[in-house]
Amino acid sequence: MFWFIAGVCINSIAILGVIGNAVYDAFTLKHGTGHNASVNLIGLVLGVVVFIAFSLKNSGKISTANVLLWIPGAPLFLMFAFFLIYMVVIIVTKPDWK
Numbered sequence: 001m002f003w004f005i006a007g008v009c010i011n012s013i014a015i016l017g018v019i020g021n022a023v024y025d026a027f028t029l030k031h032g033t034g035h036n037a038s039v040n041l042i043g044l045v046l047g048v049v050v051f052i053a054f055s056l057k058n059s060g061k062i063s064t065a066n067v068l069l070w071i072p073g074a075p076l077f078l079m080f081a082f083f084l085i086y087m088v089v090i091i092v093t094k095p096d097w098k
Contacts, residue, residue, distance in 0.1 A: 018043030
């Protein structure tokens with residue numbers, strides 16, 4: 001059950017990031033160019049993955065739900081981990097490092 005919750009959390013953080021990006025673009029772009037349509041589509045796909053995973057969990061197929069969640073969740077987790085390491089390096093070495 002831990003892996004299911006962790007996968008849902010990772011995918012949900014990514015979905016919230018996509019929603020934030022879409023809202024930011026809606027308020028800041030004067031002329032919508034559609035360049036971020038693929039990013040918004042990724043958020044939609046992640047939402048569908050989470051919905052299907054919950055459906056599989058409710059039908060008793062928790063291992064299949066875990067695999068489905070961690071297919072996009074593993075690369076997202078690595079990206080979040082590297083981003084966190086990057087932020088720690090920036091904070092420790094001062095903002096003007098080169």
